[in-house]
Amino acid sequence: MVAMTDDTRGGEPRHPIGVAAERTGLSQDVLRVWERRYEAVIPGRGVGGQRLYSDLDIERLRLLALATSAGRSIGQVAGLPIDELREMVHEDEGSRRRNHGVLVDVAIPSTLIDEGVDFARALDAVGLDALLRRAVAMTGIHFFLESVAAPLLRRIGDEWHAGRLAPAHEHLASAIVQRVITSAMHALPLDLRAPHIVISTISGERHELGAILAAASAAAEGWRVTYLGADLPVAEIANVALATGANAVGVSIIYPDEGSAMLAELRQLRGMLPSAVSIYVGGEAGGDIAAELANDGIAVVRSLADFRASLKADAPRHAA
Amino acid sequence: MVAMTDDTRGGEPRHPIGVAAERTGLSQDVLRVWERRYEAVIPGRGVGGQRLYSDLDIERLRLLALATSAGRSIGQVAGLPIDELREMVHEDEGSRRRNHGVLVDVAIPSTLIDEGVDFARALDAVGLDALLRRAVAMTGIHFFLESVAAPLLRRIGDEWHAGRLAPAHEHLASAIVQRVITSAMHALPLDLRAPHIVISTISGERHELGAILAAASAAAEGWRVTYLGADLPVAEIANVALATGANAVGVSIIYPDEGSAMLAELRQLRGMLPSAVSIYVGGEAGGDIAAELANDGIAVVRSLADFRASLKADAPRHAA
């Protein structure tokens, strides 16, 4: 939700059309034709006549891209002032969520995920990487994490268990998804006064991707994230949280070694942290023990969307 | 906002054009023509008129190289002040980012590693990240991998074993080093006709960082890299190598489960691949069995520099 830092910016830095295309997910042709037909943006020009887009231009184009992909026609929205665009895109996003996902959400990503699986099957690392980066640019990071990355990983896991993909395919795809997520996360603005969460997986849990998805979600939600990777004893996690003054701790658990030990460890973690520090547990394994954990003051989140909503509700408690 | 390196630094050490070209990845012609046309840098001159570049010049050139490879035109960016360049390159890395102004002074690598350890000890993820990214821009990826990343990881491992750092510190630092390396690797140009190497660790070996260092080294050496992550059976690795028509396979082994099984697996891998496909084994565990492996046509590399030299020597055999 952090928009422009200050509005004096947005006019100064100038980007050539290639960068603008990359950042908006639109083709160079579209950029030019929207300008020619609708004057959607009017970029500056360099000495040789090349288009040079400001940050504000790029934000506007990205909003237009979102509006059109939500079903609006470019001719209708191209002339709108940027505030109205922002509002409109915001509303579209809300209504998409209210439709409970199945219809609109899946429209674009389903083919996206098929393509992703195809690239993985072909061991085409470059193609998969490009596809995912394009998806981030097109859909934004929230949508990407919840509706592209997570389903793609699940799908590839399924194909693997079904024997239609070899472990190598899964490894390759995981490495690339991980890389794209971390790079997108790293590109988010960072507010040092925002609430702070420590994310890891507990001892014995080596599947890192759930934790990475959670870390990126939290960062996209505006939180400061300290990411510790996989397989750490809870005492370590607690120490980091205390040392850094974190407001919350997130733990991803997918295939625990033994359920009971995990439960005990989580309780131990709870005991080591002040009650003002929230604890979130996510991942496949959490469901069975949700009720027990809730009694102990540990929140179980069932999906990334759930996690995000919890963080949003939790943030005001920790406001600086 | 910027605590620039005082002008004494960056002005002292002077490098001839050959060194500058090597370190920036730009040709000597480009270095000269950027100076002639855009005054991108104005190096000092030796007694006979030879160009002598300062460290600051070289950092600037590296940033310009990154900016142009991100799609910007040299004419647009050549005149920008170095702070803006840093910011711009940073943004391009992920696609969107506001610099919030964490500034780090980088001097020489030995103190650089000390600073890295300090950041890890303080659990300062942002500081460590900024430090490493600046180090990449200043020193170039080869130097960074061999003289910053690898020593830093080793040093942090030592501190951990000595009990002066907790596992959490090591985890945090590893995650950040990994992120910086992969993002630097991703920024390298990709030549589809270059020789191709598959990199992984074998089954039971879950320490990924050696493999990541190797993958980045190979990519920096100009090879196409298919990276498969950790803990894969050799049959899988071989299948990927065959399916993608790879010219070589790299395997990182740090703490093998059992030495004998590892040896057998490596021989099995050798047997599954045509002899034209080179096999490289690296990591701490390789030394003991180097002689035996050499007889089987498996090369043991003892360091990243060694690996890089081997790849360089090997590349012509696989030229398109």
Place this chain on the structure above:
DNA sequence: CTGTCATTGTCAATGGTTTGTCCAATGCTA
């Protein structure tokens, strides 16, 4: 249902600009 029309993304052809590389001549160094 069909033909028409407007909308919209893509593509091709052409011409100008930018940029990396190459070359020849010259001078300095070892």
Place this chain on the structure above:
DNA sequence: TAGCATTGGACAAACCATTGACAATGACAG
């Protein structure tokens, strides 16, 4: 003298802008 660096000029490839055309889609009247 051989080897390397510098300078200025030349050139081809890559990139970008402009224009016009085309195909796909959907709305709509008949």
